[in-house]
Amino acid sequence: MDTGVEREYTPRDRGLPVTQLAPSVVTTGTRLFAEALAEQAVPSTHATFTPPLEGPATTEALVRLLADPRLDQANSTALERVLAVRPHLVDVRPAAEVLGLRPGEFHHAGPPVSWEQAAGPLRGALIGAMLFEDVADTPDEAERRLATGEARFSPCHHHGGVGPMAGLVSPSMWLMELADASTGQRSWCSLNEGLGKVLRYGAYGTEVTDRLRWMSTVLGPLMQDAVRAHGPIDIGAILAQMVQMGDEAHNRNRAGTLMLMRELVPHLVSGDAPTSRVAEVIRFIGGNDHFFLNAAMPAAKLMMDAGRNIPGSTLVVAMARNGTDFGIQVSGTGNRWFTAPAELPDGLFLGEYGPEDANPDIGDSTIAETAGLGGFVMATAPAIVKFVGGDTNFALRTSQLMYEITLAENPALQLPILGFRGAPTGIDVTRVCTTGILPQINTGMAGKIPGTGQVGAGLVKPPAACFIQALTALAAEAPELPQPTS
Amino acid sequence: MDTGVEREYTPRDRGLPVTQLAPSVVTTGTRLFAEALAEQAVPSTHATFTPPLEGPATTEALVRLLADPRLDQANSTALERVLAVRPHLVDVRPAAEVLGLRPGEFHHAGPPVSWEQAAGPLRGALIGAMLFEDVADTPDEAERRLATGEARFSPCHHHGGVGPMAGLVSPSMWLMELADASTGQRSWCSLNEGLGKVLRYGAYGTEVTDRLRWMSTVLGPLMQDAVRAHGPIDIGAILAQMVQMGDEAHNRNRAGTLMLMRELVPHLVSGDAPTSRVAEVIRFIGGNDHFFLNAAMPAAKLMMDAGRNIPGSTLVVAMARNGTDFGIQVSGTGNRWFTAPAELPDGLFLGEYGPEDANPDIGDSTIAETAGLGGFVMATAPAIVKFVGGDTNFALRTSQLMYEITLAENPALQLPILGFRGAPTGIDVTRVCTTGILPQINTGMAGKIPGTGQVGAGLVKPPAACFIQALTALAAEAPELPQPTS
Structure with missing residues (x-):
């Protein structure tokens, strides 16, 4: 968003070699680097970064999965079916x-x-x-x-x-x-x-x-x-x-x-x-x-059910919580649930309620995010931040981040604020594990004591463990890696 | 809108003098400067710029108006009444x-x-x-x-x-x-x-x-x-x-x-x-x-009527077109119209229609923009560009530009995409004349031959002459400037 500044003119525009550009510094990880540079009067840009998800045998599982010759076709087929649902x-x-x-x-x-x-x-x-x-x-x-x-x-x-x-x-x-x-x-x-x-x-x-x-x-x-x-x-x-x-x-x-x-x-x-x-x-x-x-x-359930049961597909077809556990299901692993204890949402509370009154994350409504709605399209609904927390920039950044972990852009759900780009759709287990970026969920919050009712609404993510388990299970069903010949 | 880049760290953050910064170049006016810099491998930023409106005695009128001791209070009173309307x-x-x-x-x-x-x-x-x-x-x-x-x-x-x-x-x-x-x-x-x-x-x-x-x-x-x-x-x-x-x-x-x-x-x-x-x-x-x-x-008419007839106020209280002329009315000049030939909108046409079929700008619906709606809040309605033309960045930029020529931000009309900033409200004749920025209008387009009906929708601006006339008339009613004593 700019006010009159049209664009940057750089040597690139004239086809000049990039080496003639003034150096620019990007830092990531701990803020120490950025701060040290600032002290030396060197401007730098700090980029956020999340490490890949770690777990027992995660890297081996990832290698095996990404080498699966079925992967691309399986995910294409799954996505095609998902996006064809009317x-x-x-x-x-x-x-x-x-x-x-x-x-x-x-x-x-x-x-x-x-x-x-x-x-x-x-x-x-x-x-x-x-x-x-x-x-x-x-x-x-x-x-x-x-x-x-x-x-x-x-x-x-x-x-x-x-x-x-x-x-x-x-x-x-x-x-x-x-x-x-x-x-x-x-x-x-x-x-x-x-x-x-x-x-x-x-x-x-x-x-x-x-x-x-x-x-x-x-x-x-x-x-x-x-x-x-x-x-x-x-x-x-x-x-x-x-x-x-x-x-x-x-x-x-x-x-x-x-x-x-x-x-x-x-x-x-x-x-x-x-x-x-x-x-x-x-x-x-x-x-x-x-x-x-x-x-x-x-509607989201119908879309994601269409993508189920495709051998080799790493597409998440369900994310759901019962208030105790968060569970996900994946196309390539049938009806199996990969579960871990549900997290407590972070958000805005009604009246006198506070975090101590809230139950961990609950509900099937995460089928929205599974299908590229909810938290995934927050950019198009910035007013939501007054209900779930965060601010306008968070809403814009969140949608853009979700493209990193999804397999497609849904042409039927165009987001005007992102230049009519399609909604980021179809969470990929391998992308979540390699980027370490977890799906963003907008959710209601229930009181933990039976009979209370709603206490607020907020932001939450699935536990990383669900995706690591899914990755391991998918890898187990992928073809074995060819042994080195030497 | 960024994807993970959080912010720039510059020496300013550490309280270092600005002179220690690498120089940055901003160009404006003709593109020749920016292009010459790019050829010499110097990055620069090009800023758009519009000259002040020119007309007979415009500068003299502006000086007299801006020196009017009633100006601030008159405009505050007008805006207060406008924003109080329910x-x-x-x-x-x-x-x-x-x-x-x-x-x-x-x-x-x-x-x-x-x-x-x-x-x-x-x-x-x-x-x-x-x-x-x-x-x-x-x-x-x-x-x-x-x-x-x-x-x-x-x-x-x-x-x-x-x-x-x-x-x-x-x-x-x-x-x-x-x-x-x-x-x-x-x-x-x-x-x-x-x-x-x-x-x-x-x-x-x-x-x-x-x-x-x-x-x-x-x-x-x-x-x-x-x-x-x-x-x-x-x-x-x-x-x-x-x-x-x-x-x-x-x-x-x-x-x-x-x-x-x-x-x-x-x-x-x-x-x-x-x-x-x-x-x-x-x-x-x-x-x-x-x-x-x-x-x-x-609703917009009711708001703007509340701001009418305040001596010394440069607030625009009506913009309206009859298909021949575009006219504006200003708080400080009563029911007088300042008119000039209406412009032809630039936009998207229905079916076989084209620019040659369109009548110049017509309708009272510009009361929307007069009250801070329509083109002024395009940023919050980016899907509108598929109806009137332009793109998402144009929509965002337009709303931000309109703050330059308005007197207030309407707290009752919050724009989530601009961080819940209030709608830019209350066009000021002096600001339009000094910045040269004309109000942005979203409009329907009628066929010029009687009986045709709608031919499209598009973007249009009022003729600058309306504002220059209003400026001159307002200045004529402002107190005379004190004569130099020496």
Whole structure:
């Protein structure tokens, strides 16, 4: 960004040899070098630098992987499939119908976890869902039945879907179903409850249950009618517009929510429901700037699922957290999770809350970053820094840094502020390990005590260990290196 | 925007004298200097530069004005009033009711103009309005009656309102009425017709008349009910959000339109109108990304009117074009127009149209730039360059340049990409004349032949002569300079 300065004229412009240039000094690593130069009146530029990820046998694994003759083709194929997905919202139905989920069965965010290991917000959401489904009368009873295994829970990702924060899905909850226009592949996500004391942040009780009941009896059915009357709604087109309207589709979904509303409203109005109900639904959607998140997430899931199971591909196809562990899945290693303890986000807190109230990173919403949204396109949504922390330069730098660890630029998601460059898309395990640059995630923060709800929003990264594990596993499946002949 | 380079370390950081720095060369004016240096292997930076505006007695006028002891206080007072305005949409009513406009009376954009001098699009719109109001049966009859003065027309600005492009208002057209929450001052603008063959671009005929009739019988009345049921809608709050959502509120009003719709829809739904009519209205508003322009314009008008008539103030309070002339009004010189022939915009054309089809600059929509919107906040809406031309760097540079000619930064309109700096607001005649920097305007382009409609959108500037005239007039009203005593 300059004010009138047009460009630098250097000897290079005239084809002169570079050796005729005045020397310029770039320093990296410790600041001591830069400071010593400054003391000697020598201008220098300090460049940030992260060392490659280190771990047992990392270098050997990297060599083996980068020598894999399948690598380029496998990643091209994976990316081609990812970028070909055209996600559409095709239906809204109860989870019991979509997934055959039965009373006492639940899905949740992140990799698998036991009740004993489950974090506060996930426990709170499970308790809340037991009360909502009337399979327990009190929180104590719910906890008992969850601890004994009478009630069962498994990851959303294992059933073709995603859920934000605790990501809890129970049989009576209604889901948005998305489909890829060309392949017919499907994905799903629950309906967004709004902010404050909500189940996905681990809150439970009357307020939570009443809202969920209204969502199941009013919001879901009315949305079903509207979506069916409309026909498939092009979520990809809305995403393309959003990233030109200050949304990064993870923690800012304002324009997306409004555009989804614009599609639904004429059909809500023309349906059979009483106008008071229609007005309620419109106020609920319009009053929740995050409503579209639950359409962006399954769109990202649909994209990344298309890139799964390609032997030799180092593409990350899922990043998800259950509040205890952060897990990633990679195209070349099937459904295997590579997990490590989730980090605590660094960010801005609501009201009186502080870092000591926050639970470690939780939710499937990192599917956004996995698909090149969220933290990866912060540059196009600089207003997000007032919600998650950082500043405008951080937002610009972050998006530019993410190109270093991704395999493609998504031509369908153009970022005007970066000269309409496509969003950095498709995290590559080898690039993360060689550059030491970890994916940047924008996230909400849940209170660690069950029942608290949201305490803030912030910035977080996956643990490096997930990528080192993935690298090792990928290397193990790569062809052996040819032995030196001499 | 950097990728990992954090900052420059220079001797300055250590408090060393600047003389110890390596010399750096800045060139300006002709490129010859920069090129000669480059040939000698000396790096240099070329800075753009515009000379001050020149005209008869400009320097003398500037000296007299800048010496006016009232200047600072007058401009502070004007800006304070401008920035204190809180525009709300308070009603939607027919022009006959709001303005007492009678059959055969019309308002139009820009400074006053005669039928003989009127440009194609204004003539086309006047003809169309005559047909719509049934005061003429054919275009020929309409022209005859306009030429003879049987039908009369005067500027919107003379009646407290604004209109985009030809800006035509006739008695049966419905207006949005805005009011300032604290002072109760009012302003108005017509309802936006959408794009293509529309009256404001000078098109007329059945398609135009039918749409206007529907707007008067369905859209206007339903909006009236909804606005009255809602209560005053905070247009200032929507503007604040828009500039964080990729809108510049002149040629991009996507987020603004959606946010206005969000306010109206629950009340449209709950009203007495048949659902088919409600759905029509929602589709019409939702299908026109420019709908909010006609709320942003009267909001800007309300702001700038608050800054009028302050003796000694050099604040520009209106910029408007009638398709023939570009006119400006200044706080310190009352309702006087300073006019010069309007320029031809440079931009992107629709379909087969080219520069030879375009009419010179037209419309009151430059009230946006007058109030620090539109071209002044392009940096926050870089996607606009795909509509009006230029590139992302141009958008960033333009906003930064506009701070050079404005008196304030609007804290209510924060631009995230510029580190949440307030929009550059309040054009100062003396700054324009001393810097030679003219206000940047984003605009639509009308076809020059009456009846054509829109041919494109582009970038344009006011003629320098308007500012030189204003400067001279302001100086004439400033106190005489003290005579040298020696």
